[in-house]
Amino acid sequence: MPTSLEDWLKTLYVVFTFCTVLCFGALKSLMIGPIAALILILGNLGVILGLFPAHVAWTVYTLLKTNRFDAPLKVAILLGLPALFGIWLALSIAGSVLVGVGYGFFTPWISSFEAFRQGDESNNFYHCIVDGTWGTIKGSCTVVRDFADLCIHSYPIYLKELRENPTSNELQPLRFIHVPACIIVGLMGLIVEIPLYTAIAIVKSPYMLFKGWQRLLHDLISREGPFLETACIPIAGLTILMWPLVVIGSILMAIFTSFFIGLYGSIIVYQERSFQRGVAFVIAMVAEFDEYTNDWLYLREGSILPKPRYRKKKPSNSSEPSVGRNQSLHDRFGSIFPEAPAMLVPSLTSSRSVREAIKEVKMVQIWESTMKLCEVSGKELLNANTIAHTDLSDWLKAKHANDATIIDVGLPCFSFLHTLLNSIEAGSNGLMLFDGTEVNHLNRPQDRLLDWFFHPVMVLKEQIRVIKLEEGEIRYLEKMLLFGNDKERAKCWENGSLIPQDALRAAQIEGISRRMIGISRSVSKLPTYRRRFRQVVKDLITHSIGKEGSTKSVACSVAKQGSTRSLNSSAAKESSTRSMSARSIASIEIV
Secondary structure (H helix, E strand, O other), rough: OOOOOHHHHHHHHHHHHHHHHHHHHHHHHHHHHHHHHHHHHHHHHHHHHHHHHHHHHHHHHHHHHOOOOHHHHHHHHHHHHHHHHHHHHHHHHHHHHHHHHHHHHHHHHHHHHHHHHOOOHHHHHHHHOEEEOOHHHHHHHHHHHHHHHHHHHHHHHHHHOOOOOOOOOOOOOOOOOOHHHHHHHHHHHHHHHHHHHHHHHHHHHHHHHHHHHHHHHHHHHHOOOHHHOOOHHHHHHHHHHHHHHHHHHHHHHHHHHHHHHHHHHHHHHHHHHOHHHHHHHHHHHHHHHHOOOOOOOOOOOOOOOOOOOOOOOOOOOOOOOOOOOHHHHHHHOOOOOOOOOOOOOOOOOOOOHHHHHOOOHHHHHHHHHHHHHHHHHHHHHHHOOOOOHHHHHHHHOOHHHHHHHHHHHHHHHHHHHHHHHHHHHOOOEEOOOOOOOOOOOOOOOOOOHHHHHHHHHHHHHHHHHHHHHHHHHHHHHHHHHHHOOHHHHHHHOOOOOOOOOOOOHHHHHHHHHHHHHHHHHHHOOOOOHHHHHHHHHHHHHHHHHHHHHHHHHHHHHHHHHHHHHHHHHHHHHHHHHHHHHHHHHHHHHHH
């Protein structure tokens, strides 16, 4: 509590600032929100409905052509496709509306509060009015573009990989008798999981609401967590006001995840070859969700709901260890559901200070550094005539990613390799970005999407460090990553590569190459990747045109100098000829 006049003045200033920014933010939301929301909603709806026939055709064609599924499993999936596509339409349209309204109305509001975290206090009110206006509209267009990239490029690439992959020995054939069981359990999962997940989330939402308010008010009074910095108090106050919306969002998230949990029961039937175990999974997941939310909200441990066993044997753990209360759920879902669906409870745990949060490397910083390294590597390869202007143009014109693999796969893998090599050379425990920032287990972004890639990349880096590649082997790996199966282009590139004579050594390098290509292909399917990489390719094309222009100008100047010299030499020859002829005539006259 304030004890002096100075403290009271600071408190009054913070309250006045908060109320002023709140009013300005609300006014901007009412003016900008409808425009941004309509752009995002109508754009996403156009993409969803416009590509829906193509998505159906691509999916059915892939299902018929792939060798990874046997005939009974194909029949089961075909029978379930109408329901799956119906769920896709319902969830995607509803999600577009919610995201459009939330982004359009709350982004200008939050931008008004974020303006007071700028360093220059004299321009805070100016940024409070300006920030979040045109940027929100541009952001909504960017969201539509990234969503279109996912639907137009990422999904077809995934389907193509599914068609081209050979038959896996790990997949067991499905008997026709299990087809009705898969369909029944899938429908049963939807009927059971959706209402029960919704009921559990709604029943526990009041406790989440008051528990969150209690935590935030405690941090406000004790000046901890987000309230530690005076400049961040306004936005932290907005968090208190908007906490009911966070609770509502957690309920919607629970409903959204219940669709996929319910459908996963069909996969349990396929894996376990048992209708009873599929039903047991449907029942057990309700108890798992209840237990998970109890842990997050610090209620009593366990659940009173039944939790039957639905696995014959416990599956092996994933490569990334999971600790604490999420261990059992992580074991069950594996790579498909890395974390069990739960209500969002971000502030019920102990809060970190703003200074600690600022030390984190942001995801956007990783993206920018990665793309910058791709651009620098591309310019070096262009200057060395390793890649050409036509390679870049072919990638922009290519309808599918595999039509221009040198740029689409080779260039990112080439720059990715040098990131790993630079990290190893620097002795880093993580990754050294292009700008010199180190990303390790302590300061990496707390993003679930990044978790799927960070640990495999660290394993790959350790494998490269252990085998201690020589200089010639590194050049050989560069050639394999950049050109892939294009043997003619690889032979033309004389980079000092050395093919290992040891068969084991060559197999290790080829294995590293395959894993790096697989990681790069997976990253290329993520949102925002294609938009950012497209800008890199455009910048490289500009650099290539400038390089060709400078080469032509140098060639023209050399040609001009050569023509001038030739003219001078011809004139000299002509004058000498004339003098010789005059001398000969004179000598004849004398004679």
